[in-house]
Amino acid sequence: MSAQPQGFQQRAAQALSDENLQRSIGSLKGGFVAARARAVSALPEFEAMREAGRAIKDHTLDNLDYYLTRYEAEVVRRGGHVHWASDAQDACRIIRDICARVGAKTVTKGKSMVSEEIGLNDALEADGLEVIETDAGEYIVQLAKEAPSHIVMPTIHKTTSQIASLFHEHHRQYGFEHHVEDPAELIGQVRSVLRGKFFAADVGITGANFLVAETGSNVIVTNEGNGDLTSTLARVHIVTAGIEKVVPTLNDTSVLLRLLARSALGMDVTSYVTYSTGPRREGDLDGPEEYHVVLVDNGRTKMLEGAYRPMLRCIRCGACMNHCPVYLSVGGHAYGWVYPGPMGAVLTPMIAGHEKAQELPHACTLNGRCQQVCPVKIPLPDMLRHLRHDQWEEGFIRGKARWGIDAWAWLATRPKLYHAVTRTLVGIGALLGRSSGRFRRLPLASGWTTGRDMPAPQGTTFHAAWAKSKKQG
Amino acid sequence: MGRDKILQRIRSALGESHASEHDRALLDARMDQRPSGPKVALGAERMSQFLTKVIANNFTVERLASQQLLVSAVRALMPDDETPDISVAKAIQSLGWPADWKINYGPGRHVERLCVTQALAGIAETGSVVVASAPDNPTTLNFLPDMHVIVLRAEDVVDHPEDVWARMALENWPRAVNVISGPSRTADVGGIIVRPAHGPKRVHLIVIDA
Ligand code: SF4
Numbered sequence: 001m002s003a004q005p006q007g008f009q010q011r012a013a014q015a016l017s018d019e020n021l022q023r024s025i026g027s028l029k030g031g032f033v034a035a036r037a038r039a040v041s042a043l044p045e046f047e048a049m050r051e052a053g054r055a056i057k058d059h060t061l062d063n064l065d066y067y068l069t070r071y072e073a074e075v076v077r078r079g080g081h082v083h084w085a086s087d088a089q090d091a092c093r094i095i096r097d098i099c100a101r102v103g104a105k106t107v108t109k110g111k112s113m114v115s116e117e118i119g120l121n122d123a124l125e126a127d128g129l130e131v132i133e134t135d136a137g138e139y140i141v142q143l144a145k146e147a148p149s150h151i152v153m154p155t156i157h158k159t160t161s162q163i164a165s166l167f168h169e170h171h172r173q174y175g176f177e178h179h180v181e182d183p184a185e186l187i188g189q190v191r192s193v194l195r196g197k198f199f200a201a202d203v204g205i206t207g208a209n210f211l212v213a214e215t216g217s218n219v220i221v222t223n224e225g226n227g228d229l230t231s232t233l234a235r236v237h238i239v240t241a242g243i244e245k246v247v248p249t250l251n252d253t254s255v256l257l258r259l260l261a262r263s264a265l266g267m268d269v270t271s272y273v274t275y276s277t278g279p280r281r282e283g284d285l286d287g288p289e290e291y292h293v294v295l296v297d298n299g300r301t302k303m304l305e306g307a308y309r310p311m312l313r314c315i316r317c318g319a320c321m322n323h324c325p326v327y328l329s330v331g332g333h334a335y336g337w338v339y340p341g342p343m344g345a346v347l348t349p350m351i352a353g354h355e356k357a358q359e360l361p362h363a364c365t366l367n368g369r370c371q372q373v374c375p376v377k378i379p380l381p382d383m384l385r386h387l388r389h390d391q392w393e394e395g396f397i398r399g400k401a402r403w404g405i406d407a408w409a410w411l412a413t414r415p416k417l418y419h420a421v422t423r424t425l426v427g428i429g430a431l432l433g434r435s436s437g438r439f440r441r442l443p444l445a446s447g448w449t450t451g452r453d454m455p456a457p458q459g460t461t462f463h464a465a466w467a468k469s470k471k472q473g
Numbered sequence: 474m475g476r477d478k479i480l481q482r483i484r485s486a487l488g489e490s491h492a493s494e495h496d497r498a499l500l501d502a503r504m505d506q507r508p509s510g511p512k513v514a515l516g517a518e519r520m521s522q523f524l525t526k527v528i529a530n531n532f533t534v535e536r537l538a539s540q541q542l543l544v545s546a547v548r549a550l551m552p553d554d555e556t557p558d559i560s561v562a563k564a565i566q567s568l569g570w571p572a573d574w575k576i577n578y579g580p581g582r583h584v585e586r587l588c589v590t591q592a593l594a595g596i597a598e599t600g601s602v603v604v605a606s607a608p609d610n611p612t613t614l615n616f617l618p619d620m621h622v623i624v625l626r627a628e629d630v631v632d633h634p635e636d637v638w639a640r641m642a643l644e645n646w647p648r649a650v651n652v653i654s655g656p657s658r659t660a661d662v663g664g665i666i667v668r669p670a671h672g673p674k675r676v677h678l679i680v681i682d683a
Contacts, residue, residue: 027664045511052510065483066500078646084475136670137661153661160663183662191671198671199583214504215646225616225657225672232612232649243479248504250638255510257634268513269530269599271658272672275650283608286580287648297475301482 008359011334016416018331020159025331028156029424032322035266036373043262053259054377056252057313061304067213067246068295074216078278080291088118091296095120095205095238096127098292102236104129104202108194110220110227111135112207113151113316114240114296116338117351120205132197134226136190143170149332149340152264152318157331160186194226204234204288206276208241209315210256211293214249217275218293221260224271231276237288239276243295244312250275256315259375263317299351307386311346313376320370320380326363329420335360342370342380346387354391361387365421509635512598519597523630526600527678530655531668536627536680543568546679547589547622560588563609565624581613588614589622594637595630595680599654602678603637606649615651621673623653627682 015021040046060067072082085091091114099107107129109115121142124131133142137154141147143166148154155163160181167189168179174193180186198204206227208218218239220227231237247253261267280287303312321327321341332340337357339347345364349357361384370380515522527534537546543565551557558575560582570576581588591610594603602623606612615621631637634652657672668674 024664031664043513045513048511056510062487063496063500064487065480066497068480068483070504084479086475086478090475134671135661136659140661153664155661156664160665163662183665184667186662187659187667187670191669194671195583214507215643217646217650223657224659224670226670228612228616228649228651229671232616243483249507251507251509251635254512254634254638258513268526269601269654271653271655273601273652273654275652277646277648277650279648281606281608281648284606284648285608285611286613287606295479297479297482301479301486304483304486 006336006356006358008334008336008363011336012330012363012417015330015334016420020162021157021331024157024159025328028150028153028322028328032153032264032266032318036263036319036322037266039262039266039268046262049255049259050375050377052255053315053375054313056247056255057315057376058310060247060252061244061309061312064243064246064304067248068243070248071211071213071216071246074213075278075291075293076216078216080216080278080293083292083294085118085294085296085298087298088296091118091240091294091298092120092123094294095240096123098236098238098290099124099127099129099203102202102290104236106130106197106200107132107203107205108197108201108230108234109133109138110204110206110222110230111138111154112205112240113338114207114242115205116148118240118296118298120240132194132201134194134198134230135222136187136224136226139190139194140166143167147333147338150318150321151316151339151343157333198229198233201230201234203236203238204230204232205238205240206231208239208245208293209260210253211239211241211246212248212250212253212275213246215275215277217277219253219257220272220274220276221257221270222272222274228272228274231274231288232286234288236290236292237276237279239291239293241293241295243297243300244314260315260317263315263319263373263375303350308346308350308383310378311343311350311383313378314343314347315376316343317375319373319375320378323369323373325365325367325369325421325424326417328424329417330363335363342384343378346380346383349387349391354387354394358391361391507638512633512635515597515632519632520627520630523595523597523600524680526597527595527602528600530600532600532602532655532676532678534678534680536682539683540568540624540681543624543679543681544570547587550587550620550622550677558586560585560614560618562588562590562611562614564591564607565589566609580611581617583617585614585618587620587622588618589624590614592623592625592629593650594640595625596632596634596637596652597630598633601634601652601654602676604651604653605641605647606651607647612649612651615653616657616672618673619669620675620677621653622677622679624679624681627680630680 075082083094121131133139140155149157164181171189176189209221210219261269279291320343324341327341335344337348345360364384366381560577563578592602593605656676657669659670660666
């Protein structure tokens, strides 16, 4: 997927007047936010777990060369291959070469954010390969020629009847003649169509939630079972993973998995957690003949250098966006690239470049909710403040969005967005407050403890006054 | 070459003093010690928590006094008027499966009504079942059938995932370790939970007490 993070404002404005989208993302508040709050308040150990998760990730990042080489040695010892990719182009070339060497025609894919980040599907399709996303949500957005709008729920922006029409158009060739709107029937079609693809696949590509140095395993977390069919039935399994995904031991994965399921879905556990290690063993009746891992840098070593290192702790749970009033007002597509919401507002400029993402670090009210819910305690508002500063230093900021002007000023000059964000912030505040009083006592990144503390919009008077003060300043 | 370049970038990002002999010894020690972090306290006695959680995860469960009863338990899961056509992991081939059933002891096929595999462990904390791949326990049988039947010995239920890792030999770490916590599901259409997505619609757990 090519990065289009410029134009946030225009896309945000469109999103605000898209009723279907508003209804869909509105459901996140009642769904994931409430479920997470329930799961967390049921667990007295949760704060200790967050601290442990943060510590594991920090320790691994502080010694990343050690753990990556330990991990590599284990993969190799168990018959797998490890490839190192400096950037997106490198990563695509490595994977294209493997596909070409094994004479691949059909490629199945489990959900992988990194593969979206490096634009893998386009690269493989340009080589004439049939590439099929197998996660139901990813499959739907692939058919619709769209991008995922949420890292855990890629189809959160799509209504059931939009999906029904899409399937009616694309599934006729498989004998599904009738337009159906029942979710179970629609998923039944996906199951039936993709079952054949899993068996036909030459190469299966998955991501990795974690890479385990101790065993050389990649860990994938799913509810559908598509990742397992992808990795087990194809002749060749390729894992794509950022270099920050490695953790030392199996025990460390257990700590992080407890955090991930609760933070992402508000559940104790997902249906499937799979540890895959190398190609099929002697005597095995199934499993891939070849096992490859592509370790992707693509800007991560740059983040490792200093202020942005904590961002590499991210376990891609999506909690920060589920609790972000801006994300909940405008949806994921407004962010213009693979990673939306607060984590995306940091990752996109870091990976795609400041010049391509000037507005994103400003699409934030610094209300601090993201940091409160982040399972690995990433100080997202601090990261965003840093980015604004860096942008200013590098001369990328023009006009109103200048460093030194409060975040709410950026929002306040966009009345429609401002009102939507305020409403949403109050809504999430109520949800968090009702289910767990303890959040109120956590230190916040900024002085805005609840939506009510947000300065009320002053209409034209305010805007005029602000514009005037700007001219004078 | 990408590898050396990336490792060099990492080392320079982390600073020169990094990864001395002393540091390496500490890191090696951490790998050997495998420290474990905070766990979720069990709310009940191990087996009762396990069964409660497994049911909450939408497994169906039955307990058998002995493995001799397994074949008739599997028979009862299928319509009376059909000759069973199922796949069974070789690990449990010797349990006296009737000669007139059609039984595949190979890897999973395109269409599978029912497959039976053997569990390595059960986890009380989350109500999960761990199935490891082996020549006699193929992974595809866990994901292709409409109904997945998992056979678990009661004595293999442990408190936490960390207890499973402690029991496994890293040297012979299996190719695939599947931690299964319910049927396949998705909420990608309209946010409504649908079972199944790509994997089993029903997971039936048979706990063998002796
Ligand atoms: S930044 Fe934190 S909350 Fe957001 S996706 Fe990453 S781990 Fe989850």
